[in-house]
Amino acid sequence: MFLSGGELDEVTAFRRALHRRPELSGAEAETARAVERALEQTRADEIVTGLGGHGVAAIYRGKDEGPTVMIRAELDGLPITEVSDLPHRSEIAGKGHLCGHDGHMAILMALAKGLGRERPARGRAILLFQPAEENGAGAAAVLADPKFSALKPDFVFSLHNFPGLPLGHVALAEGPVNCASRGMKITLSGKTAHASSPEDGIAPTFALARLLSGLTALGAGGALDENFTLATVTHAKLGEEAFGISPGYAEIWATLRTLTDERMAALVANAEALVRREAEAAKLDARICYEDVFHQCSNAASAVGELRRALDEEGVSHDRGAGALPMKASEDFGLFGRVAPSAMFFLGAGENHPRLHNPDYDFPDALIGIGARVFMRAIRNLAG
Template sequence: MTSAPFPLPPDSLTNSDITELTAWRHRLHQDPELSGEERDTAARVVAMLLPTAPDRTLTELGGHGVAAIYDGAEPGPTILLRCELDALPIHETGTPPYRSNFPGKGHLCGHDGHMAILAGVARWLSRNRPARGRAVLLFQPAEETGAGAAAVIADPRFVEIAPDLSFALHNMPGVPLGTAALQDGVMNCASRGMKITLTGWTAHASLPESGRSPAPALARLLTDLTALGNALHQSDPDFARVTVTHARLGEPAFGVAPGAAELWATLRTQRDAGMAGLVDKAEAMVRDAADALGLEREITYHDIFRHCENAPEANGILRAALQAEGIETTETDLPMRASEDFGRFADHGPAAMALLGAGDRPALHNPDYDFPDELIAPGARVLIQCLRARLY
């Protein structure tokens, strides 16, 4: 059973709050920092949190993570609300007056907006301390690489904020404004980056037979790995996809037959169990292609994301919070093919994430994407409702 969230007082977040939070979001957008480099962003978060008087603030958590803790008057559960600090290594082509100051870097996934939403919750908490338990606002580093949540959880200080329930929101273009996507079960697919290195030896371009070129193996893997995917929708438990993202053969020289090749591919499945099977198939293909030509091979994995699954208890609270704010929910096109590392917090208690509709605009990670400011207020109110369901 989930308790119904209480209606919020009309002055929970003022027009002045929203104006200031919007301006703060724009400043974050101008100065994006990549995964693992979010030092200045974290410092801005700490400065923003200071007037809200958290009982404790943890910094450099799992890297540059920041966690603000607001204690209740009585014992009770710990509820963690999480957003992300990092931007993307993509050059921004949009033209807002607050566009990125750093070529090749941009807040093109909306993490600046997620931080503004959590900053709104912090302001509300400064005026409405929990009656019981604890509210934890986590500004997590390195979500885009899949390393951040794991690093935060591995930090010895995580025990100080270990949650009984965890919630998060992510903005989502294509989902209409005023609505959200939400379901019990898997919300985000599992994925990982597979880096394949093939090594033979070079030769003069006029005598390629005197060397050992990885070109035939690379050509074979370009098609065979992609063919491991299937035409199933991501809602099917057997969904699988392999996307080649980068390939390199030899050196840019006309006189040298290549002696090395590199191939990057992203493996994607609905669930972690499916990923294990896809990895086995992909590794067997690499082994066969390399062995057929007598090549050395190396496989490494990067940007590893587990699947993200909404637990019924947490999802019920989040659904009720959205309904209390008049936000309709849909399950269309869920789970997302895109991955999220928020699912790791589910190891420590029920967790749930909703996709807050961003309307008709460029897709996430597009070079002209910009978070819609009109999501700041409803996003904050939804997360506040989640807190009120258990801490008030």
């Protein structure tokens, strides 16, 4: 390990401090400042702030020209109350680092300490702390930021801890690893009337009922292959909470999920056509908007090859994860694959560890050293 025991203790303490003060997507100002202060201690050659919102990137330059290797972690927590008696449990009501992004940041901070002492032989190593992963907005905002063009990565790597896999074991595969998904919000507007005379209004009641079943019928799940399609109604509302009013308004929220972006485009077209048909038949005004948009996450073969080499050289066991990949869950890391070969690996948090987004989840500190060693090996290998 390139860190001393004392340095690893420091990084662990940093992780636990972040865990106490979680911030939600797009509001990670305090977290970003803590990251920036810690990076300054590593004497990075350059620190870029305000990247795509609250994003932070630390740049470590080698002596000679060479590839730029970017390692990405996430800044944000979740709007979930932590249920824990840990001394470092969340101090912010209704918010928690229950996906392990605090641990991912700690892994990059371990890298920062190592790179601060010894730069890559060639090229650049860039540690990116990305905002707003949980709502799917962060990667797109970072890539759209004019400051990102100067970073120009040749490879982008990331990881996610994965409860259900043995502690420290890695799942890694080429091709699709995370589904595309998006939240579809539908509003149907008609005309209210007195409940005694519903014929005087235009109620969305029957259109709502048909859409609840029709949307679900568009995608029933099944095998997780290129044809995988899943539509899940997550919320519905009809009218007001009153007995004297025939409703004139309805709302439906549905999550659309596919393995590929191409399949998502087809699902979106079918869902929108269904909404238009039902609205026109019922003489309703229909509006559609999308939130939490995630593109497919697919691992490039060349990037996977580099990670496999690093895992082997560091003696970290790995395979496809016994069917863990691809997974239905979404990740906004996939967009980085549009600018450079990219790959994410999944680091086992323990077979019986609380699952991601569970209120009793906490990142296993034992993974900090493992993740940091693998990334550092990949950086050193590519620097030649």
